[in-house]
Amino acid sequence: MKKILCIKRQENSESRPYREEYEIDPGDSNVTIAAALRLLSEENRIYAERDIPYRALVWECSCLQRKCGACAMVVDNVPCLACDRRVGDSRGERIVIEPLRKFPLICDLMVDRSIMDEMLYEHEVWLKGRAKEKNDDIAFEASKCIKCGLCLEICPNWHLEGSFGGMAAMTSFARLMAKEPEEQLRERASHYKTAVYNGCGKSLACRDICPASVDIEKLLVKSNAAAIWKRRM
Amino acid sequence: MLIKFISCAGESLKVKSIGKVNIIGSGLAGLSAAISLAENGIPVNLLSVQGSGRAQSNLAEGGINAALDVMGEDDTVNEHFEDTMKSGCYLADPEMVRGLTYTAPEIVRQLDIAGVPFNRRDGHIIQRNFGGQKKKRTAFAKSSTGKMIMTALTDAARRYEAQGLIIRFPQHVFVSADIKDGACSGLRAYDIFRRKGLHLYGPVIMACGGMSGMFAGHTTGAAVNTGLAAAELFCSGAELGNMELIQYHPTTFRIDDKRLLVSEAARGEGGRLFFDDNGKRNYFMEEKFGERGNLMPRDVVSREMERCGRQIFLDMSSVGNDIWENNLSDMREEIIHYSRLDPAKEPIPVSPGIHYFMGGILTDISHRTNIKGLFAAGECACAYHGANRLGGNSLLGALYGGHIAALSVYDDIKKYGTEVAGIADDEEMGYDITESDDEKRSGKELCETVLKGMGILRNEEGIKASLDEVKELRIKAVSKRIERKALLMEAMLLSALNRKESRGAHVRTDYPETLDEYRKISVAEYKDGDIRISLRDI
Numbered sequence: 026m027k028k029i030l031c032i033k034r035q036e037n038s039e040s041r042p043y044r045e046e047y048e049i050d051p052g053d054s055n056v057t058i059a060a061a062l063r064l065l066s067e068e069n070r071i072y073a074e075r076d077i078p079y080r081a082l083v084w085e086c087s088c089l090q091r092k093c094g095a096c097a098m099v100v101d102n103v104p105c106l107a108c109d110r111r112v113g114d115s116r117g118e119r120i121v122i123e124p125l126r127k128f129p130l131i132c133d134l135m136v137d138r139s140i141m142d143e144m145l146y147e148h149e150v151w152l153k154g155r156a157k158e159k160n161d162d163i164a165f166e167a168s169k170c171i172k173c174g175l176c177l178e179i180c181p182n183w184h185l186e187g188s189f190g191g192m193a194a195m196t197s198f199a200r201l202m203a204k205e206p207e208e209q210l211r212e213r214a215s216h217y218k219t220a221v222y223n224g225c226g227k228s229l230a231c232r233d234i235c236p237a238s239v240d241i242e243k244l245l246v247k248s249n250a251a252a253i254w255k256r257r258m
Numbered sequence: 259m260l261i262k263f264i265s266c267a268g269e270s271l272k273v274k275s276i277g278k279v280n281i282i283g284s285g286l287a288g289l290s291a292a293i294s295l296a297e298n299g300i301p302v303n304l305l306s307v308q309g310s311g312r313a314q315s316n317l318a319e320g321g322i323n324a325a326l327d328v329m330g331e332d333d334t335v336n337e338h339f340e341d342t343m344k345s346g347c348y349l350a351d352p353e354m355v356r357g358l359t360y361t362a363p364e365i366v367r368q369l370d371i372a373g374v375p376f377n378r379r380d381g382h383i384i385q386r387n388f389g390g391q392k393k394k395r396t397a398f399a400k401s402s403t404g405k406m407i408m409t410a411l412t413d414a415a416r417r418y419e420a421q422g423l424i425i426r427f428p429q430h431v432f433v434s435a436d437i438k439d440g441a442c443s444g445l446r447a448y449d450i451f452r453r454k455g456l457h458l459y460g461p462v463i464m465a466c467g468g469m470s471g472m473f474a475g476h477t478t479g480a481a482v483n484t485g486l487a488a489a490e491l492f493c494s495g496a497e498l499g500n501m502e503l504i505q506y507h508p509t510t511f512r513i514d515d516k517r518l519l520v521s522e523a524a525r526g527e528g529g530r531l532f533f534d535d536n537g538k539r540n541y542f543m544e545e546k547f548g549e550r551g552n553l554m555p556r557d558v559v560s561r562e563m564e565r566c567g568r569q570i571f572l573d574m575s576s577v578g579n580d581i582w583e584n585n586l587s588d589m590r591e592e593i594i595h596y597s598r599l600d601p602a603k604e605p606i607p608v609s610p611g612i613h614y615f616m617g618g619i620l621t622d623i624s625h626r627t628n629i630k631g632l633f634a635a636g637e638c639a640c641a642y643h644g645a646n647r648l649g650g651n652s653l654l655g656a657l658y659g660g661h662i663a664a665l666s667v668y669d670d671i672k673k674y675g676t677e678v679a680g681i682a683d684d685e686e687m688g689y690d691i692t693e694s695d696d697e698k699r700s701g702k703e704l705c706e707t708v709l710k711g712m713g714i715l716r717n718e719e720g721i722k723a724s725l726d727e728v729k730e731l732r733i734k735a736v737s738k739r740i741e742r743k744a745l746l747m748e749a750m751l752l753s754a755l756n757r758k759e760s761r762g763a764h765v766r767t768d769y770p771e772t773l774d775e776y777r778k779i780s781v782a783e784y785k786d787g788d789i790r791i792s793l794r795d796i
């Protein structure tokens with residue numbers, strides 16, 4: 026089973042992007058894109074633009090089992106985790122691989138997603154007081170978020186410079202609101218309003234894309250209820 | 259007092275200040291050390307190849323051990339101590355293990371306070387069975403315990419980040435330590451995003467995880483833990499301990515170029531191992547060890563599986579619906595996703611895979627290494643687990659070890675003060691984080707070569723053959739990185755050759771007995787271009 030990986034390459038954010046192609050024979054259509062990328066070498070490069078010397082591909086991975094969020098990228102126009110998507114998911118022979126588009130590019134398929142951390146830092150997202158021994162189900166669901174950024178990539182309302190933190194921020198707020206003492210809620214709610222509630226247009230484009238199967242809708246409803254309508258979680 | 263970051267911060271580096279202590283690795287051990295120091299008012303630099311959310315600690319599934327005695331079994335910290343010592347085949351320092359196990363209940367209580375959503379009944383944490391322990395002692399959050407703890411501690415660390423007490427340097431890879439006359443005074447790192455070097459002064463705590471990345475395709479761990487930091491330190495004079503002791507987890511299966519773990523929780527909740535004997539299931543562990551056979555320590559189970567020499571299956575048909583729903587739903591979903599088999603409905607084929615490195619940078623009880631100013635904690639350190647780690651003890655070891663390392667650094671700072679807290683500068687380093695094709699090929703070749711001699715069952719002939727090949731590969735090394743890697747692997751093989759006995763994860767078919775004279779730590783040192791192996795009293 027032959028496949029051609031057509032990869033968008035770019036040395037840095039200022040340099041000119043180009044396309045490079047590799048022919049692979051993964052043997053099995055269940056092989057993940059991440060595994061395929063790990064096998065690339067100069068030997069299976071079949072196309073490079075003129076005068077561009079071979080350079081090993083730069084991209085991120087760590088767990089290779091959908092648990093760390095490092096390998097988020099865009100494959101055939103679908104934002105996904107490379108260790109989740111399989112080569113067989115692309116019907117044709119060619120598989121087009123690009124970096125996430127909404128985050129600053131570092132090199133090739135590596136982007137800078139530190140905005141997700143910065144947002145949480147600005148909004149003082151840490152527990153202020155002893156956690157309650159309840160709402161474990163909500164805290165568990167919220168803690169599943171691996172901060173891959175796929176929900177931000179697909180969201181029509183999220184962009185890098187905005188004050189909306191998207192669902193990646195919502196999950197962190199949800200964990201705190203589920204666990205922290207009631208008296209913290211007022212302060213938390215005002216941050217939540219700015220970072221999540223005001224920006225979310227409820228398109229729920231994120232709902233089906235989450236590779237960690239976070240129940241985004243349920244968490245959003247619960248968090249809105251707690252922060253905006255002052256209902257207990 | 260914080261020292262302003264004056265000399266080099268580039269536009270993209272949002273560093274407001276610089277810490278007095280450097281921590282390499284932001285998994286559980288690194289976070290624990292950072293939080294402990296920050297809590298004592300000591301600012302730290304927290305460096306890691308990737309942010310905390312991507313560390314291997316997030317993969318931990320089954321749980322964390324502590325004798326909470328909540329399951330009506332009269333559990334005690336002393337029994338936890340004894341089980342840990344026994345499972346480690348008495349190769350760990352009893353005083354260290356006592357510290358670990360006696361502090362465990364408080365650690366879990368603190369995690370609870372930090373909001374870790376442990377599984378509970380009537381508001382109280384519940385615990386499950388794990389291998390090598392007679393009592394239910396493993397606290398868990400379904401099969402995502404590591405992720406839940408990491409999320410809570412990453413949130414907790416953020417408070418100190420806002421106060422300038424934890425200064426993060428994500429996307430920074432450790433390059434080398436400044437070691438002179440047996441003392442470490444700082445380190446050099448490489449900023450992957452800015453492609454620049456960074457030089458930091460002050461004591462260094464290594465919390466850079468295990469060496470999974472060296473054994474790609476054969477391990478359950480994270481690719482990002484390359485072991486290169488340990489290799490570099492070894493070549494700069496840091497002693498390594500018990501490098502021959504590599505834990506093979508009995509229940510893993512291959513997915514592409516990694517092994518997926520089927521957590522010990524599967525057997526803790528009732529899973530049984532068998533092989534097919536002409537159409538009849540042979541539950542070989544139960545046959546040999548009785549009712550609790552499936553929950554023997556990992557070294558014993560892996561060895562028995564290897565000796566069977568056939569495909570082993572995990573049968574989870576006796577696990578009830580409520581257990582699947584409440585305790586294992588995430589594990590089941592993962593197995594179905596990657597193997598296309600539903601463990602609730604059909605047996606799954608499993609085989610042992612590399613899972614944990616009991617050996618590593620050698621430390622004493624206070625997590626000091628032989629180099630003054632250099633500390634190590636978590637999976638990169640050789641500390642609590644002797645010849646075989648108990649499941650559920652490594653999250654604990656990372657949290658406790660990180661904390662102890664922090665306290666030791668704190669003591670040193672109080673006693674001796676610090677010199678210039680730290681400076682950082684922009685250096686053109688000529689470093690490339692991405693491996694070349696040649697390096698990838700050599701790395702793979704090294705890995706396959708080492709594993710020929712360092713499988714579950716070993717003998718002198720096999721180890722020596724691997725050693726000769728690794729030496730040759732080292733001489734032909736295409737880069738300094740590969741040379742370092744090869745040296746580390748040689749240290750593993752030489753330690754294995756030198757331990758002429760069988761103990762825990764080290765099974766020598768030519769020396770099957772466990773011998774008292776070997777109840778010692780294998781110490782590997784690199785001096786004047788030579789690796790020396792010796793045995794040291796515990």
Ligand SMILES: Cc1cc2nc3c(=O)[nH]c(=O)nc-3n(C[C@H](O)[C@H](O)[C@H](O)COP(=O)(O)OP(=O)(O)OC[C@H]3O[C@@H](n4cnc5c(N)ncnc54)[C@H](O)[C@@H]3O)c2cc1C
Binds near residue numbers: 321654
């Ligand atoms: C699948 C799986 C399941 C597990 N389940 C359990 C369990 O249920 N219970 C249990 O107790 N244990 C379990 N373990 C073991 C446990 O997860 C680890 O031993 C433990 O989390 C190690 O923590 P750590 O902080 O030492 O390292 P890690 O979490 O691996 O962190 C290492 C850090 O170092 C950084 N780093 C690595 N190299 C460099 C470098 N050169 N320069 C800079 N930074 C670097 C990484 O980016 C990372 O931040 C499991 C392990 C695996 C793989």
Ligand code: SF4
Binds near residue numbers: 172177192
């Ligand atoms: S909510 Fe899901 S898609 Fe969004 S960052 Fe978290 S894990 Fe990724």
Ligand code: FES
Binds near residue numbers: 085087088091092106
């Ligand atoms: S490598 Fe961790 S999610 Fe893909």
